[in-house]
Amino acid sequence: xxxxxxxxxxxxxxxxxxxxxxxxxxxxxxxxxxxxxxxxxxxxxxxxxxxxxxxxxxxxxxxxxxxxxxxxxxxxxxxxxxxxxxxxxxxxxxxxxxxxxxxxxxxxxxxxxxxxxxxxxxxxxxxxxxxxxxxxxxxxxxxxxxxxxxxxxxxxxxxxxxxxxxxxxxxxxxxxxxxxxxxxxxxxxxxxxxxxxxxxxxxxxxxxxxxxxxxxxxxxxxxxxxxxxxxxxxxxxxxxxxxxxxxxxxxxxxxxxxxxxxxxxxxxxxxxxxxxxxxxxxxxxxxxxxxxxxxxxx
Amino acid sequence: xxxxxxxxxxxxxxxxxxxxxxxxxxxxxxxxxxxxxxxxxxxxxxxxxxxxxxxxxxxxxxxxxxxxxxxxxxxxxxxxxxxxxxxxxxxxxxxxxxxxxxxxxxxxxxxxxxxxxxxxxxxxxxxxxxxxxxxxxxxxxxxxx
Numbered sequence: 001x002x003x004x005x006x007x008x009x010x011x012x013x014x015x016x017x018x019x020x021x022x023x024x025x026x027x028x029x030x031x032x033x034x035x036x037x038x039x040x041x042x043x044x045x046x047x048x049x050x051x052x053x054x055x056x057x058x059x060x061x062x063x064x065x066x067x068x069x070x071x072x073x074x075x076x077x078x079x080x081x082x083x084x085x086x087x088x089x090x091x092x093x094x095x096x097x098x099x100x101x102x103x104x105x106x107x108x109x110x111x112x113x114x115x116x117x118x119x120x121x122x123x124x125x126x127x128x129x130x131x132x133x134x135x136x137x138x139x140x141x142x143x144x145x146x147x148x149x150x151x152x153x154x155x156x157x158x159x160x161x162x163x164x165x166x167x168x169x170x171x172x173x174x175x176x177x178x179x180x181x182x183x184x185x186x187x188x189x190x191x192x193x194x195x196x197x198x199x200x201x202x203x204x205x206x207x208x209x210x211x212x213x214x215x216x217x218x219x220x221x222x223x224x225x226x227x228x229x230x231x232x233x234x235x236x237x238x239x240x241x242x243x244x245x246x247x248x249x250x251x252x253x254x255x256x257x258x259x260x261x262x263x264x265x266x267x268x269x270x271x272x273x274x275x276x277x278x279x280x281x282x283x284x285x286x287x288x289x290x291x292x293x294x295x296x297x298x
Numbered sequence: 299x300x301x302x303x304x305x306x307x308x309x310x311x312x313x314x315x316x317x318x319x320x321x322x323x324x325x326x327x328x329x330x331x332x333x334x335x336x337x338x339x340x341x342x343x344x345x346x347x348x349x350x351x352x353x354x355x356x357x358x359x360x361x362x363x364x365x366x367x368x369x370x371x372x373x374x375x376x377x378x379x380x381x382x383x384x385x386x387x388x389x390x391x392x393x394x395x396x397x398x399x400x401x402x403x404x405x406x407x408x409x410x411x412x413x414x415x416x417x418x419x420x421x422x423x424x425x426x427x428x429x430x431x432x433x434x435x436x437x438x439x440x441x442x443x
Contacts, residue, residue: 048360049359049360049361050361052341052343052360052361052362053361053362053363053421055363056340056341058338058340059340059365059368059442062338150338153338153339154331154339157339157340157341158327158339158342161341161342162324165344206365209363209365209419212363212419212420212421213363216361216421249419249420251392251418251420252418253390253392253393253395253418255395256395256397256398261413266412266413266414266415267388267397267398267412267413267414267415268415268417269397269414269415269416269417269418270417271390271417271418272366272417272418273366273417273418273419273420275419
């Protein structure tokens with residue numbers, strides 16, 4: 001009897017060990033990706049301060065729409081590409097690219113088409129252990145009606161903000177930086193593939209202004225330069241900087257004035273800045289952006 | 299008549315310094331959202347600081363790029379479970395000139411928002427601290443039109 005009990009106990013232990021092992025190894029395979037490792041040497045506070053310089057894709061997409069740029073779904077990252085993103089590096093970058101596309105689609109009122117993109121974002125976020133920030137049921141419901149665009153944009157944007165803050169707190173700033181980079185590069189890709197637009201100078205100027213953002217993005221990426229994925233990305237971004245260096249931005253400071261408008265205090269900035277960018281420079285920037293972006297989404 | 303005037307001024311004062319009713323959690327953003335009015339929401343910045351020195355309070359900083367020709371609205375909402383008020387400043391990065399602030403030195407009053415018409419694209423700093431170094435929790439919303 002004693003021997004039977006011991007045998008059964010041994011069989012149970014062996015069975016439990018075999019049962020737990022493979023599943024645990026699958027979870028660890030993802031966590032063992034170098035991108036997933038926390039890095040205690042990185043100045044997360046500095047990253048937290050700088051990462052907010054990456055513009056919200058809403059700002060540029062709205063400018064495109066107001067300038068008469070026609071919506072082109074062919075430019076978006078194909079939703080089926082999500083199956084190609086098998087490393088944390090690619091997942092993080094493309095959580096950003098899909099996020100940028102989602103905002104772009106909503107700005108253009110393509111709310112119903114966003115459903116597969118919402119699923120992709122949720123799946124990538126889940127893989128990166130940050131899925132809790134995307135309330136996909138609410139977004140799916142809101143996406144059924146074009147009138148809910150403002151609410152959709154608010155929920156999407158604040159979700160990405162919350163996710164970024166969480167990643168930085170958890171010392172996973174590398175993921176936050178990759179997501180921000182993916183968002184930015186995709187947004188610029190959409191802005192540099194415009195055709196037959198009358199008010200194109202405004203778009204050229206806004207793209208040219210990204211020169212300022214790029215300098216800080218390089219600082220953010222450089223915090224992780226010891227990682228081979230990041231060092232490769234820094235090299236490509238430096239090539240982009242070479243093109244952006246052709247853009248001239250000048251600034252003339254003058255004291256601001258305060259006016260009361262409708263009972264509210266409004267500060268009027270009297271300084272001026274000017275941006276010099278022409279079609280040739282715009283196109284050369286667009287070419288490098290396309291190279292970087294197409295490698296990220298493939 | 300004098301009493302009526304005093305009451306009116308008091309009520310007017312109350313109207314301009316609002317406190318949204320929300321504790322220090324993610325719901326503070328949702329409760330604050332309507333304060334951006336007809337501007338489009340861009341980003342939010344959560345702030346939570348412990349008690350610090352009155353004359354050298356804990357200060358936070360975020361870097362933003364503002365674009366010429368765009369009107370921005372910055373809103374501060376303080377969590378109701380703290381008595382402190384967040385002071386927000388907007389500085390130009392090139393010379394650190396303060397472009398705007400929610401603090402009115404003449405009245406020693408902290409307001410909850412300001413609007414800024416940007417005429418020069420560039421890097422700006424959002425700098426913030428709780429008045430008198432008090433412990434506090436707040437959220438800053440940035441919106442544009």
